[in-house]
Amino acid sequence: MTTTNMPVALNIADISERFLKCNTATIYDVMDRMGYPHQCLDLTIRGLDRRMRIAGPAFTVRGTREPRFDDNFPRPELKNFGLLKAITPGSVVVINAEKDMNVGHWGEMMSLTARQHGAVGAVIDGGTRDMESILNIPDWSLFAKYTSPIESKGRWRSQEFGAPIFMTGTTTSEVLVRPGDFIVGDGDGIMVIPHEIVMEVLEKTEVMEINEEGTRKDLLSGDPIDVVYKRYGRL
Numbered sequence: 001m002t003t004t005n006m007p008v009a010l011n012i013a014d015i016s017e018r019f020l021k022c023n024t025a026t027i028y029d030v031m032d033r034m035g036y037p038h039q040c041l042d043l044t045i046r047g048l049d050r051r052m053r054i055a056g057p058a059f060t061v062r063g064t065r066e067p068r069f070d071d072n073f074p075r076p077e078l079k080n081f082g083l084l085k086a087i088t089p090g091s092v093v094v095i096n097a098e099k100d101m102n103v104g105h106w107g108e109m110m111s112l113t114a115r116q117h118g119a120v121g122a123v124i125d126g127g128t129r130d131m132e133s134i135l136n137i138p139d140w141s142l143f144a145k146y147t148s149p150i151e152s153k154g155r156w157r158s159q160e161f162g163a164p165i166f167m168t169g170t171t172t173s174e175v176l177v178r179p180g181d182f183i184v185g186d187g188d189g190i191m192v193i194p195h196e197i198v199m200e201v202l203e204k205t206e207v208m209e210i211n212e213e214g215t216r217k218d219l220l221s222g223d224p225i226d227v228v229y230k231r232y233g234r235l
Ligand SMILES: O=C([O-])CC(=O)C(=O)O
Pocket: 104, 105, 106, 107, 108, 109, 110, 111, 129, 130, 151, 152, 153
């Protein structure tokens, strides 16, 4: 059965675990065939470790260059670490840094706090600092465009969270990410799956992964490529 709307009782942990076993290349092929070929985030957003994998619903954040500190910034929801405290279990923090390419928009202590609130990692259209320490955090994945020692405070700040954002895309200039859209990333790249089609994408991807496994096994055992191709219909 295909689910077209995100039911409230959707088991996020179960879906994330299943997506972690799927490759973004397979997800791309499934979504391409479903009419969603432009859901791949900018390829320069990479795991700090290329073998990192991530899956979960998006917790969206948008920030811009902004020198004011919390006391002078009239957004009560951001005061007293409001953004970090709002992070929900299982989520992937997704940050649009609005083209700032200098500072670390994220870091080790933010990672540890987000993890306390149940997040599984972060995807940043921008930079992070504290790379080595972040690599030592257990069960934590971080994807960013670059690393930087430069502190964001007084240079850049979060403006809002929990609202739709645009992240830099690969085949299009932007990819829309709404809160709850599924993010799946691995060493190839990061896919954004609209929440309305998440179950259909997952089920079709799992079927395609079974085919991939068959193809892999047959090629490893020496079957000729044309025979294998005829058997599974794709590479
Ligand atoms: O405060 C920052 O700029 C980010 C940071 O270093 C951390 O989270 O550890």
